[in-house]
Amino acid sequence: MSAITPTTRRSSSILDAAARLAAATARPCAPVRDLLGVTDIDSAYAVQQRLTDDRVAAGGTITGRKIGLTSPAVQQQLGVNQPDFGVLFADMDVTGLPEVPSSRLLQPKAEAEIAFELGADLVDGDLGLAQVRCAVARAAAALEIVDSRIADWDITITDTVADNGSSGLYVLGENWLTLDDFEPREVSMRLFSGEELVSEGTGAACLGDPLEALSWLARTARDYGQPLRAGQVILSGALGPMVPTPPGTTVRAELSTLGTVTATFSKDTHS
Known part of the structure; x- marks a missing residue:
């Protein structure tokens, strides 16, 4: 039996982690950090990329x-x-559905964010604050519905990165503004579950400024060989704590200037 080189072992771990996550369709799985460790973020992104490639190959x-x-x-x-x-x-x-399909989710939570739509590629240059500001065509309030294939949200950085950043679904608000109309870092947010206020925050809670988060993403995505492109939507990060959204929940985020975005989760559960 031939010896397993570090490169082979790493490749095998990436494949095994991707397979474990891909199989978690009806119920959450164990964390993948036993395969990837807790510090190897590059390997975690390699798992994410493999799952992304599979989804694109299937028509995504x-x-x-x-x-x-x-x-x-x-x-x-x-x-x-x-x-x-x-x-x-x-x-x-x-966004266009009357209800968020709970059957597509395992253990969802919602967080209120600012969504940016890019009007220019972010490939060349320093990708600093001034450049990304110029690249934003418009922005809207958004609800990101995060979800985890890892049981009980028992995650480290490598678990969540491998699991596509714990992505689920998202809903965009109807009111789109340009950055001439508002400053993202000055936005205030209130998130309600039913009529109960469950989360508050500001644009400054998102790395000090959601545009700073966009700048970080532009540089990092370029580093990983998948730069941001015109027309893409960017969910820039939570403005306050996320909240659970079991079937039947209605959440409403109120973002100053940008307006309101609402989502009702259907009562049907994952089969």
Whole structure:
């Protein structure tokens, strides 16, 4: 029997982690950090990329990215000092549906964010704050419905990165504005579950400025060989704590200037 080289072992771990996550369709699975460790973020993104490639091969269309771990408190909880990202697909946008399909989710939570739509590619240059500001065509309020294939949300940075940044679905508000109309870092947010206020925050809670989060994403996506492109939607990161959204829940986010976005979760559960 031939010896397993580190490269072979790493490749095998990536394949095994991807297979475990791909199989978690009806119920959550165990964390994948036993395969990837808790610090090898490059391997975690390799798992994410493999799952992304499989989804594209099956007919999925990439429409943007989501940024996660933008809160310093959450970063400290997971022992990391940077955000992460996941890939958005066309079928994750459920804005036009009367209800969010709970049957497509395992253990969802909602968080209120600012969504940016890009009007220019972010490929060349320093990808700093001024450049990404110029690249944003418009922005809207959004609800990101995060979900985890890892049982009980028992995640480290490698678990969530491998699991596409714990992406689920998302809902966009109807009111789109340009950055001439508002400053993302100055936005205030209130999130309600039913009529109960369950989360509050501001744009400054997202890495100090959602545009700073976008700048980080633009550089990181380019580093991984998948730069941001015109027309893509970017969910820039939570403005406050996320809240559970079991079947039958209605959540409403009120973002100053940008307006309101609402989502009602259907009562049908995952079969």
